Amino acid sequence: MTILDKIIAQKRIEVEQRKATTPASVLEQMPDFKRQPLSAREAIQGLHSTGIIAEFKRKSPSKGIINDQADVAITTQGYIQAGAAVLSVLTDEPFFGGTPADLQAARLANPLTPILRKDFIIDPYQLLEAKAWGADLILLIAACLTPADVLEFSQQAQDLGLQVLLEVHDEDELDQTLCVSVDLVGVNNRNLKTFTTSIDTSLRLVERIPDTFGKITESGLHDAETMYTLFRAGFDGFLIGEAFMKTADPAAALRSLVTDFTSRMPTFANSFTS
Numbered sequence: 350m351t352i353l354d355k356i357i358a359q360k361r362i363e364v365e366q367r368k369a370t371t372p373a374s375v376l377e378q379m380p381d382f383k384r385q386p387l388s389a390r391e392a393i394q395g396l397h398s399t400g401i402i403a404e405f406k407r408k409s410p411s412k413g414i415i416n417d418q419a420d421v422a423i424t425t426q427g428y429i430q431a432g433a434a435v436l437s438v439l440t441d442e443p444f445f446g447g448t449p450a451d452l453q454a455a456r457l458a459n460p461l462t463p464i465l466r467k468d469f470i471i472d473p474y475q476l477l478e479a480k481a482w483g484a485d486l487i488l489l490i491a492a493c494l495t496p497a498d499v500l501e502f503s504q505q506a507q508d509l510g511l512q513v514l515l516e517v518h519d520e521d522e523l524d525q526t527l528c529v530s531v532d533l534v535g536v537n538n539r540n541l542k543t544f545t546t547s548i549d550t551s552l553r554l555v556e557r558i559p560d561t562f563g564k565i566t567e568s569g570l571h572d573a574e575t576m577y578t579l580f581r582a583g584f585d586g587f588l589i590g591e592a593f594m595k596t597a598d599p600a601a602a603l604r605s606l607v608t609d610f611t612s613r614m615p616t617f618a619n620s621f622t623s
């Protein structure tokens with residue numbers, strides 16, 4: 350049994366419990382359910398965007414505790430001030446130490462920023478949760494869904510006004526699950542069996558992602574030179590968590606990466622001032 354299998358088994362139990370305590374009709378009455386979501390894709394692909402999706406992550410199965418001190422509102426606001434384009438907030442509790450309250454706090458603290466609900470979506474009910482908790486973007490992980498699920502869930506997300514980030518690890522996942530109701534394709538550099546990360550996965554797969562999708566490289570990124578290599582290969586966005594969260598001041602870590610990265614980018618010469 351892989352870690353992903355364990356996470357999914359646990360998630361199925363959790364989702365059934367949540368459905369019993371909070372029916373869909375209750376989620377649909379929550380104030381943020383009526384909110385008009387923001388476009389993560391535009392925020393990432395804008396001319397002066399850093400493309401960084403900055404993640405709030407307390408722990409992970411591969412690294413254990415990364416940061417159990419950081420405050421979600423302060424950290425996410427700091428991320429945005431330091432140049433992040435989009436926020437990613439883990440809502441999985443057992444394996445990543447996140448909660449729905451984290452997402453809600455990030456939403457409240459950052460009303461103008463697109464936010465990704467980072468979780469393992471296996472049931473359309475979780476799309477209603479994402480909307481009710483204030484997310485703009487959801488993650489669908491090809492490794493734990495059938496192509497039919499990806500199609501169905503992404504269409505339902507679209508109907509709710511939520512954008513979709515489809516995460517793939519290899520050519521087969523990409524070829525089998527990519528569909529028009531997806532907005533962004535994320536290549537995860539982390540091998541979920543061995544936990545090792547290699548940007549070769551991203552460099553290999555980027556050619557295969559049609560230009561109609563935003564292209565995101567995910568995991569194991571911590572230096573501007575690697576980001577610039579990936580940018581030149583065709584990526585618009587970078588999903589980064591641990592490199593920031595493992596420091597005492599995650600926003601400061603992001604700021605110094607942004608300074609280093611943008612100094613290499615022609616479109617940024619003197620244009621990024623915050």
Ligand SMILES: O=P(O)(O)OC[C@@H](O)[C@@H](O)c1c[nH]c2ccccc12
Pocket residue numbers: 404406467468469490516537567568569570588589590591592
């Ligand atoms: O902390 P990192 O190595 O910068 O990675 C961030 C993000 O890509 C990673 O947390 C992630 C990618 N896909 C996921 C799916 C579920 C949970 C977490 C993830």
